[in-house]
Amino acid sequence: MxxxxxxxxxxxxxxxxxxxxxxxxxxxxxxxxxxxxxxxxxxxxxxxxxxxxxxxxxxxxxxxxxxxxxxxxxxxxxxxxxxxxxxxxxxxxxxxxxxxxxxxxxxxxxxxxxxxxxxxxxxxxxxxxxxxxxxxxxxxxxxxxxxxxxxxxxxxxxxxxxxxxxxxxxxxxxxxxxxxxxxxxxxxxxxxxxxxxxxxxxxxxxxxxxxxxxxxxxxxxxxxxxxxxxxxxxxxxxxxxxxWTDQDFYGIGCGATGREKGILYENTKDINAYCIRGPMPSFLSETKDERAFDAIMMSLRTQFGLDVSAWEKRYGINFFERYQKVLNHYLGTYLRWENKRLAPTEKGMEILNTILVDFLDEN
Ligand code: SF4
The missing domain is CATH 3.20.20.70 (Aldolase class I)
Structure with missing residues (x-):
């Protein structure tokens, strides 16, 4: 829950x-x-x-x-x-x-x-x-x-x-x-x-x-x-x-987004329809790979970064096999390891979109 x-x-x-x-x-x-x-x-x-x-x-x-x-x-x-x-x-x-x-x-x-x-x-x-x-x-x-x-x-x-x-x-x-x-x-x-x-x-x-x-x-x-x-x-x-850390949350009300049991949903944005028929959520059918990438994308927005072993367990993907090329390219100047978490450096935050495109290319 x-x-x-x-x-x-x-x-x-x-x-x-x-x-x-x-x-x-x-x-x-x-x-x-x-x-x-x-x-x-x-x-x-x-x-x-x-x-x-x-x-x-x-x-x-x-x-x-x-x-x-x-x-x-x-x-x-x-x-x-x-x-x-x-x-x-x-x-x-x-x-x-x-x-x-x-x-x-x-x-x-x-x-x-x-x-x-x-x-x-x-x-x-x-x-x-x-x-x-x-x-x-x-x-x-x-x-x-x-x-x-x-x-x-x-x-x-x-x-x-x-x-x-x-x-x-x-x-x-x-x-x-x-x-x-x-x-x-x-x-x-x-x-x-x-x-x-x-x-x-x-x-x-x-x-x-x-x-x-x-x-x-x-x-x-x-x-x-x-x-x-x-x-x-x-x-x-x-x-x-x-x-930002890939956890579930309820989304309530017209126009709200939520995520329960890992599945994202969006309630209707039409307030008149909402008042008559309720939230009418549309469930976003993301593949496991898409969800795994979303988790990377959100975590790398923060200085706390991604807990890589928790991510591997959750999505059943070997992070290093999949993203070694990206790591080789960015580690040091743009990405850093801290307490087994992968996080952006200050310079990495400036070019985060570019880094994420490279992660996405490996999906
Ligand atoms: S219109 Fe309303 S929701 Fe939109 S930015 Fe202004 S105060 Fe916020």
Whole structure:
């Protein structure tokens, strides 16, 4: 039985220009129907024990207090004593009342979607909040005792310079927050930017930005523990580590992905259909080789890397026979062994996609 659960809350107050996620502007009536359905879905899973619970979106903290409580009640009794329960939050909806309620239910980690501390850039990407609101929201979370915070930032945005990225990081470092997730802008076909034909950031500039991000984070005592994630004081995202270490997790709600007994599934993204007929998961028919490659791909995103003997046992494949050529090519500068795990070096993280293509070619 999985010990982790992702819950997708697909409602937003406005639509960001870059967004390709499953989300909707919604009426209260639709939210009520959705809530009835998701509670049934949770019940049908008969979840017993959870070490990590993650409410992602969409904008989970857009739910009213009553709706949140109703949803949270479905998990009462399932969470272990030292659980990690993360809720993704947009700064403009964070209130004292809401944070107190989160505390009461056992939410102990907040992931705040800031994206940039510069109003000019926030406007460009269609975020409804400004920098002041974000700073006030972070301050409020800290004052109310949320010490496990993560901030989301973005780089490679239209009109964003290297100096803009540095300014955002300087502000981030001044906040005393222990976790940063920082993503480069991807132009998704189904996003407003995709439809407007906005071009992605120049590759060289994006690479320079990434290099600077890694450098500055390290200078400020942050571990680069996953391609897009940095932490100090070992505040790793326990939930995301489940994805990166080839473990099962429940995926609940319209637009959620999960994996049970090693089989990946995706719930319907059609919220009207979800409200009537439930999650209607499509099961991804991956071959054993595809699953084995996915495990390599996810593990090599992190500095903890791949437990090769566990992988060999699980997939019945001799790792060294299959990948000797790749190892010969990359070990040393780009890949390293640590405690019998194969992990990327910092340089390896920079060219991870190239390394993975070479692994894939041997499949
Ligand atoms: S980026 Fe997040 S907040 Fe913005 S529209 Fe997408 S899901 Fe909603």
């Amino acid at each position: 999985p010990r982790s659960c992702y819950v997708h809350i697909p409602f937003c107050g406005s639509i960001c220009y870059y967004c390709g996620f499953c989300k909707r502007l919604a009426t209260d009536d639709l939210k009520t129907k959705w809530l009835d359905q998701i509670k049934k879905e949770i019940q049908n899973k008969t979840i017993s024990k959870l070490d990590t619970l993650y409410f992602g979106g969409g904008t989970p903290n857009l739910l009213s207090k009553e709706m949140f409580a109703d949803l949270a009640l479905s998990f009462s009794g399932s969470l272990t004593e030292d659980h990690e329960w993360t809720v993704e939050c947009n700064p403009e909806y964070i209130t004292k009342d809401q944070l107190q309620m989160f505390h009461e239910w056992g939410v102990n980690r907040l992931s705040i979607g800031v994206q940039s501390f510069q109003d000019r850039l926030l406007k460009k990407i269609g975020r409804p909040h400004n920098a002041k609101q974000a700073l006030e929201a972070i301050d409020l979370c800290q004052k109310l005792g949320f010490d496990n915070l993560s901030i989301d930032l973005m780089y490679g945005l239209p009109d964003q310079s290297l100096d803009d990225v540095i300014q955002d990081l300087k502000i981030f470092f001044s906040l005393g927050v222990d976790h940063l997730s920082i993503y480069s802008l991807q132009i998704e076909e189904n996003s407003i930017f995709g439809k407007q034909g906005i071009l992605p950031c120049d590759e060289d500039l994006e690479a320079d930005m990434f290099e600077e991000i890694v450098k500055l984070c390290k200078e400020h005592g942050f571990e680069h523990y996953e391609i897009s994630s940095f932490t100090r004081n070992h505040r790793y995202s326990k939930h995301n580590l489940v994805y």
